[in-house]
Amino acid sequence: MIYLLVILVSVCGLFLPWWSVAGVGFVAGWMTRSRLRAVVTTGLAVFISWVSTAYYYDLKNALATGERLAQIFHLPHFVLVYMVIGLVGGIFASCAALSGNYARRSFRRV
Amino acid sequence: MTRIRLRRLLMALVFANLVVALAWVGEWGVAPLPGIMPKLYPFQGIWRQQAQKQLHRRISSTALAGVVEVTYDPQGVPHIFAEQTADLFWVQGYLTAKDRLWQMDFQSRIAEGRLSELMGDRTRHLDEFFVTIGMRETIERTDQLVRSDPLTRLAAERYVEGVNAFIRSLGPHDIPIEYFLTGTRPRRWTTRELASLLKFMSYRLAGRSSDLQLTHHLKRFGRSRIEDLFPDELPLESPFIPPGRWGQKPTSGLKAPPDFFITALNNMPRTIRPARANGSNNWAVAGEKTRSGFPLLSNDTHLGYTLPAIWYEVQLYAPDFKVYGATIPGAPGVILGYNNKVAWGVTNATLDVMDWYEIEFRDEQSSEFLVEGKWQTGTTTQEIITVRGQPSIEKNLLWTHVGPVVYREGKLGLALKWVAHESTNELQALLKLNQAQSFNECAQALESYQVPAQNFICADAKSIGIWHNGRIPSRWKGQGRYVLDGRREDHLWQGFLKREDIPQALNPQQGFVYSANQRPVDSSYPHYLGWDYADPYRGARIREFLSRRERLDWTDMLDLQNDLLNSHAREVLPDMLLLIERKVPKTSEMKAVLDELELWDYRDHEHSVASSIFEEWWSRFEASLWEDEFKTGDDELYPATPRTVQLIKNLRDHPKHNDRQWLDRPQTQQVEDLGDLLAVALQETVHQLREQLGPELKDWKWQFVRPTYLPHVSRFPGLGVEGLEVAGSRYTVNANQGHHGPTWRMIVSFEPEPRGWGNIPGGISGNPFDPDYTRFVKDWSKGKLREFRRYQSASEAVREAQTRWSFRPPEVVQ
Numbered sequence: 020m021i022y023l024l025v026i027l028v029s030v031c032g033l034f035l036p037w038w039s040v041a042g043v044g045f046v047a048g049w050m051t052r053s054r055l056r057a058v059v060t061t062g063l064a065v066f067i068s069w070v071s072t073a074y075y076y077d078l079k080n081a082l083a084t085g086e087r088l089a090q091i092f093h094l095p096h097f098v099l100v101y102m103v104i105g106l107v108g109g110i111f112a113s114c115a116a117l118s119g120n121y122a123r124r125s126f127r128r129v
Numbered sequence: 130m131t132r133i134r135l136r137r138l139l140m141a142l143v144f145a146n147l148v149v150a151l152a153w154v155g156e157w158g159v160a161p162l163p164g165i166m167p168k169l170y171p172f173q174g175i176w177r178q179q180a181q182k183q184l185h186r187r188i189s190s191t192a193l194a195g196v197v198e199v200t201y202d203p204q205g206v207p208h209i210f211a212e213q214t215a216d217l218f219w220v221q222g223y224l225t226a227k228d229r230l231w232q233m234d235f236q237s238r239i240a241e242g243r244l245s246e247l248m249g250d251r252t253r254h255l256d257e258f259f260v261t262i263g264m265r266e267t268i269e270r271t272d273q274l275v276r277s278d279p280l281t282r283l284a285a286e287r288y289v290e291g292v293n294a295f296i297r298s299l300g301p302h303d304i305p306i307e308y309f310l311t312g313t314r315p316r317r318w319t320t321r322e323l324a325s326l327l328k329f330m331s332y333r334l335a336g337r338s339s340d341l342q343l344t345h346h347l348k349r350f351g352r353s354r355i356e357d358l359f360p361d362e363l364p365l366e367s368p369f370i371p372p373g374r375w376g377q378k379p380t381s382g383l384k385a386p387p388d389f390f391i392t393a394l395n396n397m398p399r400t401i402r403p404a405r406a407n408g409s410n411n412w413a414v415a416g417e418k419t420r421s422g423f424p425l426l427s428n429d430t431h432l433g434y435t436l437p438a439i440w441y442e443v444q445l446y447a448p449d450f451k452v453y454g455a456t457i458p459g460a461p462g463v464i465l466g467y468n469n470k471v472a473w474g475v476t477n478a479t480l481d482v483m484d485w486y487e488i489e490f491r492d493e494q495s496s497e498f499l500v501e502g503k504w505q506t507g508t509t510t511q512e513i514i515t516v517r518g519q520p521s522i523e524k525n526l527l528w529t530h531v532g533p534v535v536y537r538e539g540k541l542g543l544a545l546k547w548v549a550h551e552s553t554n555e556l557q558a559l560l561k562l563n564q565a566q567s568f569n570e571c572a573q574a575l576e577s578y579q580v581p582a583q584n585f586i587c588a589d590a591k592s593i594g595i596w597h598n599g600r601i602p603s604r605w606k607g608q609g610r611y612v613l614d615g616r617r618e619d620h621l622w623q624g625f626l627k628r629e630d631i632p633q634a635l636n637p638q639q640g641f642v643y644s645a646n647q648r649p650v651d652s653s654y655p656h657y658l659g660w661d662y663a664d665p666y667r668g669a670r671i672r673e674f675l676s677r678r679e680r681l682d683w684t685d686m687l688d689l690q691n692d693l694l695n696s697h698a699r700e701v702l703p704d705m706l707l708l709i710e711r712k713v714p715k716t717s718e719m720k721a722v723l724d725e726l727e728l729w730d731y732r733d734h735e736h737s738v739a740s741s742i743f744e745e746w747w748s749r750f751e752a753s754l755w756e757d758e759f760k761t762g763d764d765e766l767y768p769a770t771p772r773t774v775q776l777i778k779n780l781r782d783h784p785k786h787n788d789r790q791w792l793d794r795p796q797t798q799q800v801e802d803l804g805d806l807l808a809v810a811l812q813e814t815v816h817q818l819r820e821q822l823g824p825e826l827k828d829w830k831w832q833f834v835r836p837t838y839l840p841h842v843s844r845f846p847g848l849g850v851e852g853l854e855v856a857g858s859r860y861t862v863n864a865n866q867g868h869h870g871p872t873w874r875m876i877v878s879f880e881p882e883p884r885g886w887g888n889i890p891g892g893i894s895g896n897p898f899d900p901d902y903t904r905f906v907k908d909w910s911k912g913k914l915r916e917f918r919r920y921q922s923a924s925e926a927v928r929e930a931q932t933r934w935s936f937r938p939p940e941v942v943q
Contacts, residue, residue, distance in 0.1 A: 032172030038152040045145075073171035079180035081900040088169075091847030104169055111151050118144030125137035 020051070024064035028112075032072065037108070040065050044112035048119025061116035062109035070105035077101075163312060167302075178302070179898050184932045192219055192290055193938045198923045199224060200930035204915055205893050205901050208444040210923035217447040218284045218461045220936050222291025222318075225441055229458035229895040230296070230315055231307040232437050232842050237322035237459050240264045240329040245516040247313050248843065253516055258401045260512045260524055262545055263533035264328060270552045272324035281556045284461040285320045292318040292459075306897060310845060313517070326459045327556065331549040333403045333432070335581035335599075338483035339661050341397040341543075342766035344611040346759060352389060357787075358768040361607075361660040362652060364775040365700075367669040369584075369595070369644045370632045372651045383605040383657070386619050392487045392612040398536035398543065399764060404869060407432055408663050409476035410690070410862055411586045412643035412671055413593040415636060420682040423879035426588040427686040428465060428474025429871040431864045435842040436849050436902065438891025439872045440465075444919055445563070452563040453885060453919045455873045458895075462560045465873055467885055470566045471589045472877035478582035478597055479646040481659035482548035484608075484622075486531045486615030490540050496527050498542075499616045505530060531615055544615055546622065548600050553579035568592040572635075576628055584644035590881035595642040597632035597649045600625050606657045626656055641675045644668065645862075664770050666696045666860045674862075683878045683886060690874055691912035692862040693732040698743050701774045702726060704781055705746070705807055712808035721826050722815055733858040738826055741834040742814060744858060750810040757794060777803065831856075835867045839890055839906065841897070848897045855910045863912065874914060886914040 024047055031039045044061045051057035077085045077097075085097030094100055155166030168174040195212030197220045202208060207224055211217035226233065238244045242256035242264060259265075275281045296315045308314060347355050409430040416422045432439055440455035445463060454466015465474060491497040497504045507527045514522040527534045531546040558578035565571040571587040575598050578585070582599020602609075602622040613620040632649040634642055646663035673696075674689050675681075706726060713719050722742055729739035752760075754776075755767040767773075779786040780803045792801040822828045837855040841848035857865035864870050875887040892904035908915070920926040927933060 029172075032170075036156075037166050037170035037173070038156065041148045041152060044148075069171050073176050076171065076176040076180035080176075080182075080898070083900040083902070084176050084179050084898045087847070087898050088175075093847075104171065107166075107169075111148065111155075114144050114151070115148045118141050118148060121137045121141035121144065125134045125141055126131045 020047075021060050021064050021067075024060060025068045028065050028068040029072065032068065038111075040108060040112040041115040044115030045119035045122075048116030048121075049123045051116075051120065054117070054120050054124075057116045057120045058113045062113035065112040066105040066109035069108040070101045073101045073104055161312075163309060168306075168309065175306075175898050182899075186934045188223075188934065188936050189939050190219075190294060190936065191939060192294060193936055195938065197936040198927065199934040199936065200923075200926040201893075201932040202918045202926065202929055203931055204918070205904055205931070206442050206444070206918070207893065208918075208920055208926045209446060210920075210926065211447045214447040214450050215283055215287050216936070217445055217450060218287035219291040219294075221443065221445060221456070221461055222288035223295045223936075224291075224443075224934075225456070225458050226292040226295040226318075228893055229437055229441055230292075231305040232435075232895050233292070233318075233322070233326075233459040234315060235307075235843050236329060237325045239325075240332055241268055241321075241325040242512070242514055245514060245519075247311055247517065249311075249517040250519055253514070253519075253522070255401065256514045256516075257522065257524065259332075260514060261526065261533065261535055262400075262547070263526060263528070263550060264325075264332075265512055266510060266526075266528075267550050267552075268321060268324045268328050271328060271554070272321045274552050274554045275324060275556055276320055278554055278557050280560055281554055284560055285323050285556065288461040289318050289320055289323065305895070307843060307845065307848075311517075323460055323556075326457060328549060330457070331581045333407055333581075334477045334583070335480065335482050335549055336403050336547075337405065337407075337479075337661070338400075338402070338481060338485070339766050340481070340483070340485050340609060340611060341400065342764065344392060344485075345397050345761065346766065347611050348391065350758070358772055358791075359610075359660065360772070361610075361657075362648060363662070363665060363769055363771045365665055365669070365771045366648055366651070367665040367672060368648055368651045369642070369668060369672070370597070370634050370649045370654075371637045371639060372653060383603060383608075383623055385605040385607055386617070390611075390614045390617075390620070392541075392614075394487060394536075394538055394541050394543065394612065396538060397612075400535070404433055405663075407477055407869075408479065408646035408667075408864070409474075410643075410645045410667060410671060410864070411474040411476045411584065412641060412675060412689075413474075413586045413588045413595075414675060414681050414686075415593050415640045416591070418640040418675075418679055418681055419878075420680045421878065421880050423590050423881050424588040424593050425681060425683060425686055425879070426467075426472045426474060426586060426593070426877045427690060427875070428476075428586070429690055429864075429874045430465065430475065431870055432872045433869050434837075434839040434872065434890055436839045436891050436897070437842060437895035438889040438905075440889050442887075442889060442893065444917075446920070446923070450564055453917055454875070455887075455889070460556065462556070462563050464559060465875065466563075467875075467877045467883050468563065468565070469883065471568060471571045471587060472879075472883055472885070473562060473571060473585060473587045474875060475583040475585055476644045477646050478584055478599055478649075479662050480582050480597075480599065480601060481609060481661045482580075482582065482600075482602060484546045484602075485535075485612045486529075486544045486546060486620070487612050488529055488531075488534060488542040488544050488615040490537075490542060493537070493540060498529055500530055501616065501618055507534070529615065531621065543612065548582075548602060549580050551580065551600060553600065555579060568594065572596075584646075584649070586642055586644070588877070588879070590879045590883075592636055593642050594635035595633060595644060599631075601631060601656075601658065602626075604657045604659075608657065610660060630656060632658075639676060643671045643675060645671055664697075664860075666770075667862050667864060670694055670696045670862050683876050683884075686876045686878075687886070687912070687914060689862060690871070690876070691856075693734060693856050694862075695731050695733050695740070695743070695858060695860045697770060697774070697860040698729070698747075699731040701747075701777060702729070702731070702743060704777055705750075708777070708781065708804040709808040709811060710804075712804050713811060718815065718819075718824075718826075719812075722811070725826060733831060733856060733861050733863075735830065735832040735854045735856040737831045738829045740831040740858065741818060741829045742811075744831075745814040745818065745834065746807075746811050749813055750807055753794075753806055753810055754791060758791070831858075837865060837867045837870075837910070839903075840868070850903055850906055853906070853910045856912070874909075876914065883919075885917040885919065887917060888914050 158164035242260040244252040454463035561574035579600040645668035837853040857863035894901035
């Protein structure tokens with residue numbers, strides 16, 4: 020599941036705006052039975068995808084983007100920039116997953 | 130059948146709303162902050178943009194007449210090879226805009242008073258100031274002049290077209306980050322912006338006047354005391370033009386009026402004065418003193434540090450235009466550099482070319498003023514200052530016979546007379562200099578160079594020379610030291626010095642020429658040049674170094690550029706130590722401090738502890754001596770350092786010397802003793818350093834006391850560089866002052882083909898996310914230079930190129 024999500028998030032990244040991860044998160048949340056698993060898997064998938072992409076591109080730029088952003092946001096190390104951005108994306112997508120999960124479970128078959 | 134669980138549905142809606150809210154804030158921001166997520170999104174934002182920088186590009190434009198090849202060499206410096214000179218300027222504009230658009234835009238707005246259009250309310254005062262001193266009209270006239278000369282018109286217009294072509298090519302996501310941060314867009318460029326940049330340099334280098342402060346002191350202390358403390362010629366002066374050149378007859382016919390005028394104005398307005406430290410070093414050594422037998426030239430220009438770097442380094446190459454050097458982003462051609470035959474460098478002439486006149490109006494609102502008993506009417510212009518996010522400001526500016534009225538008080542006012550108000554076309558002189566093929570052509574080009582006056586040094590494979598070059602008003606002795614009388618014609622400027630009368634030295638006997646912003650001539654010079662020159666310390670050290678050495682090569686020039694000898698400390702510290710003997714407590718800390726000072730080699734290394742103690746001690750002593758008398762609010766004008774040194778020496782030798790009066794502090798009963806004053810200042814220094822850096826003496830390093838940093842040009846936080854370890858001080862040839870210092874270093878050696886070395890604090894790119902933004906900073910901070918790659922042909926450049934851009938007219942297919 021998580022591998023699939025990482026790939027999905029990354030493919031979306033190439034074509035869709037950043038907030039498209041909310042859609043992926045919502046669907047993932049809908050499809051996962053356990054709420055905790057929905058949140059953790061989605062958040063982790065987005066985190067992995069965003070962090071590795073940022074690092075990949077930054078390597079091609081001699082790590083200057085990370086260094087500069089660290090200075091702008093007063094972070095002591097550029098690695099923290101990746102972490103923060105990954106967390107922001109992860110939390111954002113997790114919220115969407117929660118929403119999806121609650122939405123699905125608000126319908127009960129009788 | 131399905132039943133809906135309301136509580137869960139509610140939770141789903143809560144989280145969905147949260148997601149929408151987060152998405153909204155991330156995308157659009159919360160005023161005034163812009164939405165940053167599109168920029169930070171790893172797949173599409175800055176990350177990807179930076180990674181996908183195109184190394185090779187082909188650009189086709191109908192504006193071009195021929196092919197232009199641009200290469201970035203392994204050091205990241207651009208080289209432009211054009212078949213046609215007109216195309217050269219077009220591509221220079223395009224390329225500079227590509228690398229430095231925000232900086233160009235920002236800096237060209239300063240003199241014109243249009244910064245607040247970008248920056249909003251916080252630059253309003255700056256805009257008002259520049260409008261008040263008459264910059265807009267001056268820029269308008271300069272622009273017309275630039276466009277009336279065929280050479281400068283071609284260069285300026287083609288450059289501007291190139292800039293605009295680049296701006297048009299920008300996609301919505303490509304605009305520099307600073308526009309994103311301010312929520313603005315690049316504006317269309319015109320030749321006016323170029324004129325504004327030239328006038329900004331005039332302000333920076335020729336916009337300093339201490340007349341108002343000195344007049345304030347004059348009214349408080351009287352003429353004789355002020356002329357004693359603020360003399361025209363400083364003690365220890367080290368004039369750089371060899372003496373004796375002027376013969377015996379004082380030829381200046383200008384006589385000072387018999388009566389001494391003191392203005393009736395009670396207050397002096399506050400003006401925004403450019404940094405006192407804006408200065409430079411340059412020197413050239415004749416062939417008889419060099420190892421190669423050919424001349425050497427060196428230049429380093431001292432300005433406030435900014436990122437992107439002030440200068441944009443480039444090689445320009447067209448059939449009749451081959452030059453390498455530092456350009457000002459926004460202006461065509463090279464400002465400082467060398468070509469295949471000549472090299473040149475400048476230091477600021479530091480002339481006082483800004484005088485203030487008391488104006489008497491018919492009444493408080495009137496635009497009529499008195500000149501030689503008759504009423505004249507000035508012209509009024511209306512200026513509008515636009516402030517982003519605020520209502521615009523209207524300002525009426527009244528021009529008198531001398532210049533714009535800057536201040537009014539009852540029926541009186543102050544008008545500004547400034548050489549930068551004159552219509553002059555410096556671009557013409559600079560472009561001719563770029564093309565000069567011999568020392569004589571260099572000298573000819575400089576004849577039309579006017580403002581800001583500079584000490585130009587020129588060299589070719591045979592000759593060296595220096596000119597105190599520029600438009601120098603012809604004045605009687607003492608004219609312009611204080612506010613002048615606008616009612617009288619004998620207080621007006623009497624034209625300008627003739628070319629042959631300006632201080633100059635060509636191939637002098639001593640075998641070198643040099644300057645460091647100090648007074649150029651000794652008292653035998655027949656014309657009055659004003660008084661506000663730089664302290665002589667750097668100049669004296671350069672002269673000492675060059676006159677003692679023979680068989681010099683470029684590494685000696687490098688040593689001198691990086692020289693750390695503090696000749697001020699060498700001259701005064703032994704006296705200071707002598708004077709405080711038995712006046713400071715004998716604590717172990719104080720003993721260690723005194724040891725540190727006594728064993729000091731007088732060199733301002735970045736890790737020197739003595740430098741920290743001395744500099745703090747001196748500043749505190751100076752303040753304790755002069756603050757009571759010469760500081761009002763945060764505006765201060767103290768006697769120059771050499772005069773304070775002279776006071777110490779006077780009182781050391783004659784304790785009852787007249788200078789003793791200045792020791793008296795109003796708070797105390799008795800007149801202070803110089804030794805006591807020094808001792809208190811030293812104790813305060815030690816206390817402060819201990820508070821700031823801890824009890825260990827070894828931690829009081831100069832680099833912590835005077836940290837070096839390169840802020841962003843618009844002071845955006847996070848876009849600069851901090852915590853650099855750089856040596857030097859305001860008294861050393863290596864004139865690093867932390868926020869201010871050498872912004873362009875260059876050495877040229879004629880062998881006999883010129884070879885060049887240099888560096889800038891920054892890089893070529895103006896993009897804060899580009900590694901090239903700070904590429905040269907580390908080497909620069911250690912005083913290291915790169916050898917410039919001045920290619921002889923495009924193919925030679927292409928072979929080494931890291932990046933290559935080809936510009937072509939549409940029909941040329943390859």
